[in-house]
Amino acid sequence: MDQITFFGQLLQYIVTGITVGSIYAMVAIGFNIIYNVNEVINMAQGEFVMLGGLIMVSLHVALGVPLVIAFGLTVLAVACIGLLLDRTAIRPVRRPTALTLIIATIAASIIIKGLAMVIWGKDPFDLPAFSGRTPILLGGAAIQPQYLWVMGFLIIIVAGLSFFFNQTIAGKAMSACADNPDAARLVGINVQHMVLLSFVLSAAIGAVAGVTMTPIALMEYDRGAMLAIKGFGAAILGGLGSFPGAILGGLILGLIESLGAGLLSSGYKDAYALIVLLAVLFVKPSGILSNQDVTKFKRL
Amino acid sequence: MDRSSTLPALLEASDLVMTFGGLAALMDVNFVLAKGTIKAVIGPNGAGKTTLFNIITGVQAPTEGQVRFNGDLITGLKPHEIAAKGISRTFQTVELFDNMSVLENVMLGRHMRCRSSFLGAGLSLPAMRRQEKRLREQAEEILEFIGLAEKGRAMADSLPLGERKILEIGRALATDPELICLDEPAAGLNETETEAGAGLIQAIKEKGITVLLVEHDMKVIMNISDEIMVLNYGEKIAEGAPAQVQCDAKVVEAYLGDSECLF
Amino acid sequence: MLVFKKSPIFAGILVILFLPLAASFVPALGSYPDIMVFAGIYCLITIGLCLLMGYAGQISLGHAAFFGVGAYVSGILTTRYGLNPWLCMVTGAALAALVAVAVGAPSLRLKGYYLAMATLAFGIIVNIVFREEIEWTGGPDGLIGIPGLSLFGFPLDSITRYYYLVWATVLLAFLFTINLIQSPSGRALRAIHAGEEAAGAMGVNVANYKILVFVYSAVLASIAGSLYAHYMNFINPAAFDLFFSIKLIIMITLGGMQTVWGALVGAVAIAFLSLEWLHLFQEYEMVVYGAILLLAVVFLPNGLAGLPAALMEKMRR
Numbered sequence: 001m002d003q004i005t006f007f008g009q010l011l012q013y014i015v016t017g018i019t020v021g022s023i024y025a026m027v028a029i030g031f032n033i034i035y036n037v038n039e040v041i042n043m044a045q046g047e048f049v050m051l052g053g054l055i056m057v058s059l060h061v062a063l064g065v066p067l068v069i070a071f072g073l074t075v076l077a078v079a080c081i082g083l084l085l086d087r088t089a090i091r092p093v094r095r096p097t098a099l100t101l102i103i104a105t106i107a108a109s110i111i112i113k114g115l116a117m118v119i120w121g122k123d124p125f126d127l128p129a130f131s132g133r134t135p136i137l138l139g140g141a142a143i144q145p146q147y148l149w150v151m152g153f154l155i156i157i158v159a160g161l162s163f164f165f166n167q168t169i170a171g172k173a174m175s176a177c178a179d180n181p182d183a184a185r186l187v188g189i190n191v192q193h194m195v196l197l198s199f200v201l202s203a204a205i206g207a208v209a210g211v212t213m214t215p216i217a218l219m220e221y222d223r224g225a226m227l228a229i230k231g232f233g234a235a236i237l238g239g240l241g242s243f244p245g246a247i248l249g250g251l252i253l254g255l256i257e258s259l260g261a262g263l264l265s266s267g268y269k270d271a272y273a274l275i276v277l278l279a280v281l282f283v284k285p286s287g288i289l290s291n292q293d294v295t296k297f298k299r300l
Numbered sequence: 301m302d303r304s305s306t307l308p309a310l311l312e313a314s315d316l317v318m319t320f321g322g323l324a325a326l327m328d329v330n331f332v333l334a335k336g337t338i339k340a341v342i343g344p345n346g347a348g349k350t351t352l353f354n355i356i357t358g359v360q361a362p363t364e365g366q367v368r369f370n371g372d373l374i375t376g377l378k379p380h381e382i383a384a385k386g387i388s389r390t391f392q393t394v395e396l397f398d399n400m401s402v403l404e405n406v407m408l409g410r411h412m413r414c415r416s417s418f419l420g421a422g423l424s425l426p427a428m429r430r431q432e433k434r435l436r437e438q439a440e441e442i443l444e445f446i447g448l449a450e451k452g453r454a455m456a457d458s459l460p461l462g463e464r465k466i467l468e469i470g471r472a473l474a475t476d477p478e479l480i481c482l483d484e485p486a487a488g489l490n491e492t493e494t495e496a497g498a499g500l501i502q503a504i505k506e507k508g509i510t511v512l513l514v515e516h517d518m519k520v521i522m523n524i525s526d527e528i529m530v531l532n533y534g535e536k537i538a539e540g541a542p543a544q545v546q547c548d549a550k551v552v553e554a555y556l557g558d559s560e561c562l563f
Numbered sequence: 564m565l566v567f568k569k570s571p572i573f574a575g576i577l578v579i580l581f582l583p584l585a586a587s588f589v590p591a592l593g594s595y596p597d598i599m600v601f602a603g604i605y606c607l608i609t610i611g612l613c614l615l616m617g618y619a620g621q622i623s624l625g626h627a628a629f630f631g632v633g634a635y636v637s638g639i640l641t642t643r644y645g646l647n648p649w650l651c652m653v654t655g656a657a658l659a660a661l662v663a664v665a666v667g668a669p670s671l672r673l674k675g676y677y678l679a680m681a682t683l684a685f686g687i688i689v690n691i692v693f694r695e696e697i698e699w700t701g702g703p704d705g706l707i708g709i710p711g712l713s714l715f716g717f718p719l720d721s722i723t724r725y726y727y728l729v730w731a732t733v734l735l736a737f738l739f740t741i742n743l744i745q746s747p748s749g750r751a752l753r754a755i756h757a758g759e760e761a762a763g764a765m766g767v768n769v770a771n772y773k774i775l776v777f778v779y780s781a782v783l784a785s786i787a788g789s790l791y792a793h794y795m796n797f798i799n800p801a802a803f804d805l806f807f808s809i810k811l812i813i814m815i816t817l818g819g820m821q822t823v824w825g826a827l828v829g830a831v832a833i834a835f836l837s838l839e840w841l842h843l844f845q846e847y848e849m850v851v852y853g854a855i856l857l858l859a860v861v862f863l864p865n866g867l868a869g870l871p872a873a874l875m876e877k878m879r880r
Binding site for chain 1: 680685687692852860
Binding site: 359378379380382383384388389391395396398399400404407408409410411412414415417418421422423424428431432435471474475 | 738739740742743745746747748749750751753754756757758760761762763764765766767768769775779
C-alpha cells in the first residue's frame with residue numbers, strides 16, 4: 001500500500017513540476033524574445049506575469065467580464081505596459097551598458113510592483129479555474145484541470161511563436177535583427193520597432209502565464225521577482241536565446257523545484273531553482289543546449 | 301644564410317597546431333625568434349597571424365605544440381603570467397584604458413614592477429607613497445621616449461589614433477619586456493604617423509628589446525624587419541630576410557597568384 | 564575622480580562632528596543623529612560597493628547577504644555565547660570574506676547579466692537561510708536581546724555616542740578606500756573595468772583583483788551589519804532581503820558610482836528618504852524608490868556627486 005502512495009506522491013510532484021516548469025518556460029521564452037533582438041535582459045519580466053494575474057482578477061472577478069474576453073483584454077493591457085516599459089525605461093537610457101540597463105529594468109519592475117501594491121494591496125488573489133476544480137485521478141495523483149490549461153497554453157504559445165518567426169514578415173524581421181542588427185537596418189528593418197515588438201510580445205506571453213497560473217497558485221503584488229529569477233534560470237539552463245532551451249530549462253527547473261520541495265524541505269523551495277541557476281552559471285553558463293562563448297557580448 | 305641563426309633564440313615555437321571545431325587555423329608552425337631582432341609575420345587575411353599572436357601571448361592555448369621563451373615552456377600560461385615572463389603586446393584594435401589619463405596608462409604598465417599590496421596601499425604607507433612617485437617618474441621617462449611627454453595629463457581617449465597606437469606601445473614598454481608583440485601597429489595610420497611608428501620600433505630594437513610584429517604595410521616591413529615569416533592558410537610558407545622572401549615563389553603566388561617579385 | 568582634495572574631507576569631518584551639537588539646539592534636526600547612524604552604516608556598505616561596481620566595473624545585486632552575515636554572526640555569537648562583540652565583529656568579517664571568496668571565485672568569471680544574476684541568486688539564497696535556520700537565527704521572528712557595544716569599558720549606549728563610533732568607522736573606511744584608489748591597486752581595478760584583456764596582458768592578475776575587491780566590499784558590509792545589530796539590538800531576515808540589496812543599488816546610482824563621494828551622498832540621501840521623508844508618500848513608497856532609481860539612471864549618469872563637474876562642463880561650453 002505504501003509503495004502505491006509513494007508512487008502517487010511522486011507522480012503528483014512530477015505533474016506539479018511540469019506545470020510549474022511550464023510557467024517558468026513561458027517566462028524564459030519572454031526573456032529570450034527580448035534578448036534575441038537586442039541583448040537586453042528584462043529584469044521586469046516577472047511583473048508582466050504578476051500583472052496578468054491581477055488584471056484578470058479585476059476584470060473577471062471584480063467586474064464580471066466573461067472569461068475569454070477578460071483574458072484577451074488582460075493580455076492586451078499587459079502588452080501595452082510592455083510597450084510603455086520599452087519607451088520609458090529602455091529607450092531613454094543614454095549609455096546602454098549591461099549595468100545601466102539592468103538598473104533601468106529593475107527600476108521599472110519596482111515601479112510596477114509599487115503601483116500594483118497601491119492598486120491591489122498586499123493580499124493574494126484567486127481566480128476561478130477555467131474548467132473547474134474536479135481533479136483528474138491518474139495513478140494515485142490528483143491532477144487539477146488547470147494544470148493542463150497551463151501546459152496547453154505553453155504549447156499554443158510555442159506553436160504561435162514558431163509560426164510567427166518562420167512564416168510572418170514581422171517575425172522574420174525580428175529574427176534578422178537578432179542575427180545582425182546592422183544588416184537588418186540596411187535592408188530597411190526598423191530595429192527600434194522590432195525592439196518594441198519584442199517587449200510587447202514578451203509582455204503578452206507573461207500575461208498568459210500569469211492568468212493561467214493564478215487559479216493554481218494565487219497571485220500577489222510581489223510575486224514578480226522570484227518568477228523573473230527562476231524564469232531567467234530556465235532560460236540560462238537551456239541556453240540564453242534558445243526557445244527549445246527555454247522549454248527544456250523550464251521543465252527541468254520546475255521538476256527540480258517540485259521534487260526538492262516535496263522530498264527534501266519545502267522551506268527551501270525557492271532555493272532549489274536558485275542553486276540550479278548558480279550551478280549552471282558556474283559550470284556551463286552557455287547552457288546545456290548551446291555552444292556559444294558567453295563571455296563576449298555581440299553588442300553590449 | 302640569415303644572420304638570426306647566429307644569435308641566441310629568445311622565442312621558439314614548435315609544431316603549433318590550432319583547430320577550432322573542424323577548422324585548422326594553424327598547422328605545424330615552427331619558428332625561432334632571435335634575441336634583439338625584429339621579425340615580421342605577414343600573410344593574407346585569415347592566414348592565422350592573429351591566432352599565432354594569441355597563442356604566444358596566452359590568450360589561447362594551442363591544440364598541439366609548444367612555445368618556449370628563454371628556454372621556459374610558456375604554452376597555456378595565462379596572459380598575466382606571460383607578461384611576468386617578459387612578453388608584452390599591443391592589440392589590433394587599440395585597447396587603452398580610456399577611463400585613465402595618458403600617464404596613468406603607462407603607469408599601469410609598471411604594475412608588475414611594483415609592490416601592490418592592498419593593505420599597504422590603503423594605509424598609505426610612506427614606502428607606497430615613495431613608490432608612487434617613482435612610478436610617475438618612470439612613466440614620464442617613457443612618455444619622453446615615445447614623444448608624448450606633454451600629453452601626460454590628457455585622457456587617453458582624447459588622443460588621435462596615431463598617438464593612441466604610440467601610447468599603447470609605450471604602455472607595453474613600461475612592463476620592461478624582453479619581447480614586445482605588436483599587432484598591426486600601422487593599421488589606420490597615415491604616411492607620417494606610420495613613419496613615426498616605424499622609427500619608434502627601431503628605437504625599441506636599439507634598446508635591446510626583441511620585436512615580433514604582425515603587419516600588412518609592406519613598406520614598413522621591408523624597411524625595419526630583420527626577418528619575415530609568411531603564413532598562408534595556417535601554414536608557414538616562407539621565412540627569411542626581406543629580400544629573400546620578396547622573391548620567394550610561394551609567397552608571390554599566395555599574394556598575387558603570379559611569379560613576379562613583390563614590392 | 565582620482566585626486567581627492569583634502570578640503571571637502573575636512574569640511575565633511577566638521578559637519579559630522581558638530582551635527583549632534585546642532586541637533587540638541589535645533590528641534591527640527593532632532594532626529595538627524597539617529598538617521599545619520601543608519602546613513603553611516605549604509606555608507607560603509609556603499610563605499611565598498613562603489614569600489615566594486617564603480618571603479619572595478621563589476622556588479623553585485625546581493626550585497627544584503629554580507630550585511631546579514633555580519634549582523635547574524637554578531638547577533639548569534641553575542642546572544643548565545645556571550646562573546647566579546649568586537650571579536651564577533653571580526654569573526655563576522657572573516658566569515659563574510661570566506662563566503663565572498665567562495666562565491667566570488669566562480670561568479671566573477673562571469674560578466675554583465677550573468678554576474679548580476681549570480682549575485683542576485685546568491686543574495687536570495689542567503690536570505691532564505693536566515694529565514695529557515697530557525698534554530699540559529701530565530702527565523703522570520705528574528706533575534707532579540709543583542710547587546711550594545713562598549714569601547715574599553717566605556718558604554719556606547721546613547722545615539723550620539725554610537726553616531727560618533729559609526730562615523731569614525733566611516734572616516735577610516737573612506738580614507739582607506741581613497742588611498743587604495745590612488746595606488747597601483749586602484750589603477751589595476753580601473754584598468755580591469757576599462758579592458759580586462761589589456762589589463763591581463765600588462766601583468767595584472769585580473770581574477771585575483773576581482774575577488775580581492777569583492778572580499779573588501781563584503782568585509783565592509785559585514786562590519787556594517789555588526790554595527791547595525793548592536794544598534795538595533797534586534798535583527799530579522801527582512802532587513803537583509805532582495806529589496807535591501809536593491810536599495811544599495813539605488814544609493815550608489817543616485818549618489819554616483821564613479822566616485823567614493825557618491826557612495827556617501829547616496830547613502831545619506833536614501834537614509835533620510837527612508838527614515839524621515841518616505842512616510843509622506845505612504846503606500847507609494849516603493850513607487851518612489853523605483854522612480855528615483857529610474858530617473859537617476861536616465862538623467863544622472865554620474866549621480867548627484869557628479870553634478871558639480873557636469874555643470875562646470877556645461878558652463879565651460
